[in-house]
Amino acid sequence: MKTLIGREVEQTILKKVSESPHSEFVAVYGRRRVGKTFLVKQFFDQKFVFYLTGTANVGMTYQLANFYTAYNQYTKVPLSHAPNNWFEAFEALRHLIEQSAAPQKVVFLDELPWLDTPKSNFIAALEYFWNSFGASHAPLKLIVCGSAASWMLNELIKNKGGLHNRVTKRISLKPFTLKETEAFLAAKNVVLERYQIVQIYAVMGGIPYYLNEIDTGQSAAQVIDNVCFSENGLLREEYHQLYHSLFQKAERHTAIVEALSSKAQGLTREELVSKTKIANGGTFTKLLDELEISGFIKKYTPFQKKSKNSLYQLTDPYSLFYHKFIKNSKATGSNSWLNLLDSSTYRAWSGYAFESVCLSHIDSIKKALGISGIYTEESSWRSQTSDNGTQIDLLIDRKDGIITICEMKFSNQEYEITKEYAAKLRNKMNTFKTESNTRKTLFLAMVTTFGVKPNQYALGLVQHQLVLDDLFA
Template sequence: MAFINREKEIKLIKETLKRKKSVLIVIYGRRRCGKSTLIQNVFRGNDIYFLADESESTLQRKLLSESISRVIPGFSDVNYPDWNSLFSNLNNVIRGYNNKLNFYIDEFPYLVKTSPELPSVLQRHIDLNKDSKINYIIIGSSQQMMHSIALERTSPLYGRSDLILKVEPMEIEYLKEFLKCDSVKSVEEYSVFGGVPRYWELRKDYGTLEEAIKKLILDKNGILYNEPASLFRDEIRTHYQAHTLLSIIAQGSSRLSEIASRMNKDATQLSNPLNLLMELGYIKREIPFGENIKSTKKTLYRIEDNFINFYYKYLVPNKSEIELGLTDIVFEKIKNSLPVLYSGIWENVVRKKVSGSELFGIKWSLASRYWESSKNSGIEIDIMAESVDKKSILIGEVKWKDKTDSESEMEKLKEKAQKIPFIRNRNVIYSLFLKQSIAKNKFIITPEDLIY
C-alpha cells in the first residue's frame, strides 16, 4: 500500500541508527498497523532482515543464518547448535567491516517462545561487545510479550534499548487522504475500519463502504470475518473471556456492575481482564469531566478500537445468519442503526481533536464527556474541556444528522449546562459539532473544520 505519514517514526529510527555506538531499537504494536511497512522505509540494501515464525529453534537458526548469508556470504555454511554460537560468529565476522550493519528481527516473540534464553543471549552480546558494529532492531506484534522481553524491569534487555517505539493506529485525516474521500465520508469509513492501515488497503478494493462491509466483514469467507481471533491469539490466553467482555460492552453495557451482572461474575474478578484489554488498546475507561481518576466511582467502559467495536456490535449478534450466507439480510437489519454508530465515533473524533488544540482562539486541555447520575440531575454533555489557562470552559453537543436545528440545539445545550455547578463565574464557550450545517456561525463546527 502507499506509505502515508509515519514521518516522525522514520526520523526517530534513522537518527538512532546514525549514532556512533551500536544501538538496540524495540518496535512494537498491534497487528496490521504497518510495522513491517515502516521498516521497509528505513531498510537499506546491505541490512539483514529476518521474519521469524513459530518453527522450532533449530530450523529458525538455519533460516536466520541463510538471511545473514545474503549480506555475509558463507555465513550459513556453519551449523549453529545454539543462539550464542550464531551471535558470536556474527560479531566476529562483522569486526572486519568498515560500516555498521543493521540487523532487523521481525516477530521476535516467536523466537523467544521456542528459545526463552534468547533475550539473555542477546543481552550478553550487547554488554560484552560495546564496540560492536551491529545495530539490533527487534520488532513484535505481541504487545504483552514485547513488554516482558524488553520493557519490564525483570527482563534481561531492560535498560539496553536506545529507542522504544510503539506503532499506534493512525489518525482519521490519514484515512481521508488514503481513500481520497471528503471529511464526512471519512468519519463513516473510520467508524468501521478505524486507524489500521491494512484495513484501509482492503477497503480500497471495493467501490462503496456498503460493499466493503458485506464482502470483508459480514461474509463468512471475508478476510476480516475471523480477525479478532487472529489479533488475540498472541495476546490473550483465554479468548472466550475477552470475546464475552467485548460483546457485552458493544451491546451497550458500560458500567462495571452491568458487565459483571451479565457475565454472572463478581466485579472484582473482571479487574485484570479489563485492564489487559485497556493496555492492548481495545477498550477505554472513561470518567466524567472534572473527576479524579484515582478516587471517582463514576466509570464507564467503551470499545476504543473502531473495527472491534463494529465487529462485536454487528457481526457477533448476527453470526448465525452470516454462516447461512444471509449477508444482504444482515446488512439490511443493521443499516438503519449505522448513523448512531457514526455519531458515537464522531464524538470520539471531536474530543480527540479538541484536546490540546486551539479552538475559538483558546488553547484547550484534555476534552472528555460529562454526566450526572439519574439520582442527581441526570444530565449528559458530549464534550467538555478546560482552557490551558483555566479561565474558560468549553461545553459542546455532538450530532450526526443531515439536518439539525442549530438554534434549538444550542438553547437546549445552554439549558442543560446551567445545572452544572462548577461552571459558575467561568467564561463558558458553547459549541455544536454537527455533521453539516447551513447556518454560518463560528461556534458550529463540522468535520471539514476538524479533519483536513
C-alpha cells in the same frame, strides 16, 4: 525508498537513528496490522545485515530453525546446523555483523514476543548480546518490533534486569489519522468525499492493512459490503485471529471487549467484573492494561473523579462494528450493509462511532477551537442526580478559565437544533455547573459532519462549530 504515507514523527526518529554515530536499540510496537513491519522495511529499503521474524504458536526449536534459514541467506559462510539455543544464535549473529562490510549494520528482529517462547532464555541471550557486543558496536542499529504491545513494554522497555534502560529509541505506532487515511487512499487512486471516508474509518479505523482492501470506484457502503460481509471479506473472519495472535488465553480479553461493546458510554471496573464473571484481582488488572496498551480500549477518568471511578470504553472501531453487525449476522454478499442503513441499530451505532472518531482526534478539535497552545485536560462526565442519565462524552477543561463542552452529532446534512434539543443542552450544562460547582465559564462546541443549521435555537447557545474538514486538519 518508496514514499511513506504519513508517519512523519516516526520517520524523523528513524532518520536520527540512521545518522547516529552510536549504536542504537530501537523498539517499535503497536497493534497488529498497523504497519510496523512496513515502516521499518520501507525506511531502510530492506537493506538489512540480518532479518528474522518470529512465528506464532511454535516452540524454540522451530524458531531457531527459522533463525538458521534466515542466517544462511545473509552469509557466504552458512551454518552447518541450527543453533542449539539462543546464546549460540546471538553469537552467530555477532560474527555475521562483524564480517559485514556495510557502513550501517541494521539488524531487524520482527515479532520479537513470538521468539520469546517458554523456557527459551531468549531475553537473557538478547541481554548478553547487547551488553557484551551490541552497545559498543557503533555501526549497529538493532530494530526490534512486536504486536504484543504489553510484552514489548513490560519485558523490554520497562525491563528491570540487564536490559534496563538499554532501548535508546521507542516508536509507538498508532493507526492513521483521518488526514493520513485520506492521503493513503489518494495514493491508491481512491478518491472519496470526506463524508464517505469517515464512514469507512468508523468501521476500519486507521489500520493500513484494512484500508488496503479498498478499490477505486467503490462507495463507502460498497467497501463495507465487500470487506465485512462478502464470503471472502477480510474483516468477516479477522476478529478472533486479531486477539488470539496478541494475547494468551484471549477468551478473557474478548469477553471484556464484548462487554464493553454493549454500552457505548463505557463501564466501570465493577460493572465489567459483573458482566464478564472474571475475578476482580491482579489478573483482571493485567487484562485491562494489555487491552489498553494495545489500543483496543481506553480508560477515562470522569471530571473531578478519582482513578477508582474510571470508565473503560471500547475505542477500536472494528471490534465495535464486529459485535454490532458482523457477529451472528447471516447477511452475505452485495447490499448487506445498504439494507442495514435505515435500521435503529445503525443509527445508534453511527452516532457512537462518530463520537469515537472525534475522541481519537482531540488534537484536531483543539486546533480548530484555537486552543492548541493552552494546557487542557479532557474527560467525560455523568450526572449523579438527574433521572434521565445526563452525561457529557467530551469536556475540555482549559487552563484559561473555560470548560468547552463538546456535543458530537453524525448526520448526512446540516444538523438542526430543535427547541426540545436546545432545552436539553441548556439543562445538561446547568446540571453540570451545579453538580461540579465549577466557577469556570462554559462554552458549547458542536462537532458535526456538515455544520449546524442556523436558527433561533442555535443562536446564542453554540459558541463553536466544527465540521468534518476540521477533523482532517
